[in-house]
Amino acid sequence: MALPTSQLRLPMLLFAAAILSLLSSAWAQPRPLRVAATVGMIGDVARNVGGDCAEVTAIMGSGIDPHVYQASARDVSIFQRAEVILYGGYFLEGQLGEVLEGFSRRKPTIAVSEAAVGREEVITTEDSYGVDPHVWMDVGLWADTVPVIARVFAELQPECSDYFEENAREYLANLQALHEWVKAAVATIPPQQRILITAHDAFSYFGRAYGIEVEGIQGISTESEAGVADIRRMADIVAHRRVPAVFIESTINPRTIQAVVDAAVQRGHRVEIGSQLYSDALGTEGTAAGTYIGMIYSNVSNIVGDLGGEVPPLPSELSDWAERWGIAAEDE
Numbered sequence: 640m641a642l643p644t645s646q647l648r649l650p651m652l653l654f655a656a657a658i659l660s661l662l663s664s665a666w667a668q669p670r671p672l673r674v675a676a677t678v679g680m681i682g683d684v685a686r687n688v689g690g691d692c693a694e695v696t697a698i699m700g701s702g703i704d705p706h707v708y709q710a711s712a713r714d715v716s717i718f719q720r721a722e723v724i725l726y727g728g729y730f731l732e733g734q735l736g737e738v739l740e741g742f743s744r745r746k747p748t749i750a751v752s753e754a755a756v757g758r759e760e761v762i763t764t765e766d767s768y769g770v771d772p773h774v775w776m777d778v779g780l781w782a783d784t785v786p787v788i789a790r791v792f793a794e795l796q797p798e799c800s801d802y803f804e805e806n807a808r809e810y811l812a813n814l815q816a817l818h819e820w821v822k823a824a825v826a827t828i829p830p831q832q833r834i835l836i837t838a839h840d841a842f843s844y845f846g847r848a849y850g851i852e853v854e855g856i857q858g859i860s861t862e863s864e865a866g867v868a869d870i871r872r873m874a875d876i877v878a879h880r881r882v883p884a885v886f887i888e889s890t891i892n893p894r895t896i897q898a899v900v901d902a903a904v905q906r907g908h909r910v911e912i913g914s915q916l917y918s919d920a921l922g923t924e925g926t927a928a929g930t931y932i933g934m935i936y937s938n939v940s941n942i943v944g945d946l947g948g949e950v951p952p953l954p955s956e957l958s959d960w961a962e963r964w965g966i967a968a969e970d971e
C-alpha cells in the first residue's frame with residue numbers, strides 16, 4: 640500500500656533541514672586568519688593563541704640565524720598572502736628590516752617584542768643595536784607577548800575573540816608554571832658553577848631572570864665573527880673559574896667554542912663541550928624542541944645537567960604538554 644504524500648514529504652523535509660543546518664554551521668565557521676611570523680618563537684605563541692582560528696607560517700625554521708637572514712622569494716610570497724605579519728623587533732631581524740617596513744605600509748605588521756616589552760625592561764648594549772632582542776630567554780618576560788598577539792588577532796578576527804582570550808589564558812598559565820620551574824632548576828646548580836658560556840651573547844635575559852652568570856664569546860649579533868682577543872678572554876675566564884662545560888648553539892658555527900676549549904687546555908684546565916642549546920631558533924618542527932616550551936625545557940635541562948645541577952620534573956600544569964612529548968612531569 641502506498642504511503643500518503645504527507646508521510647513521504649516529512650523525511651525529505653527533515654533531511655533538507657539537516658543539510659541546511661550543516662551548511663549554516665560551515666558558513667558560520669570563520670576562515671582562519673592568515674598569519675606570517677618571522678621566527679619560530681613568535682610563531683609558536685601565535686599558534687597557541689590562534690588555535691583553529693589562525694593559520695600560522697613561521698618563515699625561519701630550525702637552525703636559522705635571524706640576525707643575518709635575508710628574505711627569499713618564497714618569504715615575500717608568504718608575507719603577501721598574510722593578513723598580519725608578526726616579527727620580533729629590537730633589531731632581531733636585522734636584514735629583513737626594509738622588507739618588513741615595506742609591508743607595514745600595506746597591512747598590520749607588528750613588532751611583538753617591542754609591543755610587549757618596554758624600554759625600561761630591555762637589556763641595553765653598547766653595540767650598534769643598543770638593545771638585546773633575545774627577550775624570549777626570560778619566560779616571564781616572553782609571556783607578555785601572549786596578550787599582545789591575542790589583542791591583534793581579536794581585532795582582525797572579532798568573531799573568534801572569546802576563543803583567542805581563552806587560549807591566551809591557558810597558555811599564560813603554562814608559561815607561568817614554566818617560569819617557576821626554570822627558577823627551581825637553575826637553583827640546583829652549585830653556586831660556584833653557575834656560569835653559562837655560549838657562542839654568542841643570547842642568554843643575558845636568561846641570566847638576569849634566573850640568577851646565573853652569562854658570558855658570550857661573540858656579541859649580540861652574529862654578523863661579525865669572534866676575534867682572537869675574544870677567544871683568549873673567554874679561555875681565561877673558563878680556566879680561572881674552573882668552568883665544567885661550555886655550550887654550542889644550534890644556529891652558530893661551533894668552531895669558536897672549540898677554540899675556547901683548546902685555549903683553556905693550554906691554560907691547564909680541561910673543559911667539556913656541553914649539549915647544544917637553542918638560542919635564535921626553535922628545534923626541528925614536530926619535536927618537543929620545535930615548540931617554545933620545549934626549547935626552554937631542552938636548554939634548561941642541558942644547562943642544569945652539564946653544570947652539575949639536578950633537573951626536576953615539569954610541574955603538573957604542564958602535564959598535558961609533557962605527556963604529548965613523553966616527558967616526565969609531576970602528578971596532578
